[in-house]
Amino acid sequence: MRIQLLFLFISLLILNSESLNCNGNSPQGHPSDLRVFHIDSPCSPYKQPNTVSWESTLTKDNARLQYLSSLAVGKKPWVPIASGRSIVQSPTYIVRANIGTPAQPMLVALDTSNDVTWVPCSACVGCASSVLFDPSKSSSSRTVQCEASQCKQAPNPTCTVSKSCGFNMTYGGSTITASLTQDTLTLANDAIPGYTFGCINKATGTSLPAQGLMGLGRGPLSLISQTQNLYKSTFSYCLPNSKSSSFSGTLRLGPKFQPVRIKTTPLLKNPRRSSLYYVNMVGIRVGNKIVDIPPSALAFNPATGAGTIFDSGTVYTRLVEPAYVAVRNEFRRRVKNANATSLGGFDTCYSGSVVFPSVTFMFAGMNVTLPPDNLLIHSSSGSTSCLAMAAAPNNVNSVLNVIASMQQQNHRVLIDLPNSRLGISRETCT
Numbered sequence: 001m002r003i004q005l006l007f008l009f010i011s012l013l014i015l016n017s018e019s020l021n022c023n024g025n026s027p028q029g030h031p032s033d034l035r036v037f038h039i040d041s042p043c044s045p046y047k048q049p050n051t052v053s054w055e056s057t058l059t060k061d062n063a064r065l066q067y068l069s070s071l072a073v074g075k076k077p078w079v080p081i082a083s084g085r086s087i088v089q090s091p092t093y094i095v096r097a098n099i100g101t102p103a104q105p106m107l108v109a110l111d112t113s114n115d116v117t118w119v120p121c122s123a124c125v126g127c128a129s130s131v132l133f134d135p136s137k138s139s140s141s142r143t144v145q146c147e148a149s150q151c152k153q154a155p156n157p158t159c160t161v162s163k164s165c166g167f168n169m170t171y172g173g174s175t176i177t178a179s180l181t182q183d184t185l186t187l188a189n190d191a192i193p194g195y196t197f198g199c200i201n202k203a204t205g206t207s208l209p210a211q212g213l214m215g216l217g218r219g220p221l222s223l224i225s226q227t228q229n230l231y232k233s234t235f236s237y238c239l240p241n242s243k244s245s246s247f248s249g250t251l252r253l254g255p256k257f258q259p260v261r262i263k264t265t266p267l268l269k270n271p272r273r274s275s276l277y278y279v280n281m282v283g284i285r286v287g288n289k290i291v292d293i294p295p296s297a298l299a300f301n302p303a304t305g306a307g308t309i310f311d312s313g314t315v316y317t318r319l320v321e322p323a324y325v326a327v328r329n330e331f332r333r334r335v336k337n338a339n340a341t342s343l344g345g346f347d348t349c350y351s352g353s354v355v356f357p358s359v360t361f362m363f364a365g366m367n368v369t370l371p372p373d374n375l376l377i378h379s380s381s382g383s384t385s386c387l388a389m390a391a392a393p394n395n396v397n398s399v400l401n402v403i404a405s406m407q408q409q410n411h412r413v414l415i416d417l418p419n420s421r422l423g424i425s426r427e428t429c430t
Contacts, residue, residue, distance in 0.1 A: 172207025
């Protein structure tokens, strides 16, 4: 009972607290803006009581990199990851979504590399959250039938005796079984009738975002695909710093109010994994020197899944080993009179007062120079700073370079599918 009351109290804070800006809509007044919270912010019911260690975060990232690599070579998205240990592979940012009539609020995780939206539903076996969507209390809820086109688009679809459609998939170290459902989804001020999502009725493992996930990938069941008429396959997001005391990150849906003056690079299509947002990274500059990286380490190759993607669920940027080693060595060379040490899985760390070089990601058509807050991670005592990147994990398909959430923080990242472009502009959303 005490636990239920505590969770209710936290939920009320999330829905009503103006001092922490924890309401679901944007303060800027844009009708299709949603606030974005870091999962460990005071606005989040998922905040951990203790600071998560760097080592555990890198372990989660390793699992996600393996997962993304598996997707990129055309394997089905429910391929299991790393048996024998518990892996939490949940994204780090959440938004408020209202589902049903009347609306039932859910705090769902954002994932730009997944498509299907899914939430835990009433009578779910194994769901950890006490906040569950109850389709029986929604007058607009209906199940999707097996003959519907959406059923064929779901991962590993199944048919029940009553001809209703279901699916099952693996996410991180967890598995879910869900009924394919349609209901009204309300985001900010926009009502989206007949939105197709998974209603989880059975879950195993501990890797699932507690109140569900919203897929922002490019597949047919993603938010962007299902709202083409409303949002014109265009959205942007600005991720707040995880340590910020102000929570004004936003997910902006549709072409209106998007930045006009923004640097862009073409989006690349991988027919074997069309959900991922691939771009052409042509080089990396440390200080004023373009690092000597083997072209194969950056090249886009749909056959193998190689290339560079933007991903909201990986925390620290990961580069394939030849690229990372080249960048790391040049970074170390430019730090004068100091020896690099290792800390918590990062291998380029320095203590005391050190002057660090800049790092610039070079894409076709645009360069992005990382501010210090996006480049360095600091120890809890503040005495040690590390380069906040690492090599991709050594597994059978370490071919992806992933531009991760820490390097995206306090930038607006624009996804414009009609014009096949990804844009980045500096924006303080912390």
